[in-house]
Amino acid sequence: MTALQIIEKKGRDAVKELRLQKLRNGYPFMINSNELEPRQCYFEFPDGTIQLAYLENSAREFTMIRKLSTAEAQALRAKYGFTLQ
Numbered sequence: 001m002t003a004l005q006i007i008e009k010k011g012r013d014a015v016k017e018l019r020l021q022k023l024r025n026g027y028p029f030m031i032n033s034n035e036l037e038p039r040q041c042y043f044e045f046p047d048g049t050i051q052l053a054y055l056e057n058s059a060r061e062f063t064m065i066r067k068l069s070t071a072e073a074q075a076l077r078a079k080y081g082f083t084l085q
Helices: 001-022 070-080
Strands: 028-030 039-042 050-054 062-067
Touching: 001 028, 039 062, 050 070
Parallel strands: none
Antiparallel strands: 028 039, 039 050, 050 062
16 A cells, blocks of 8 residues: 555545544534535435535525435445445
């Protein structure tokens, strides 16, 4: 494993741990993806649901666009290597 691969793995592991901490403490976790439109992201909630959101111009409020289906949420978690709490 190269030095860059080691750094990338540490970064991924840190994000996964932060995600679990936030969800366990009752907070949503924001998932950014280059595949989404600008100003869009996903929010994963402690109850296991994931919603697609849009960042309003004020940059302080998100508008929820839609809740992902169970299959979509599972596919998104699998894509990023996330597990349910």
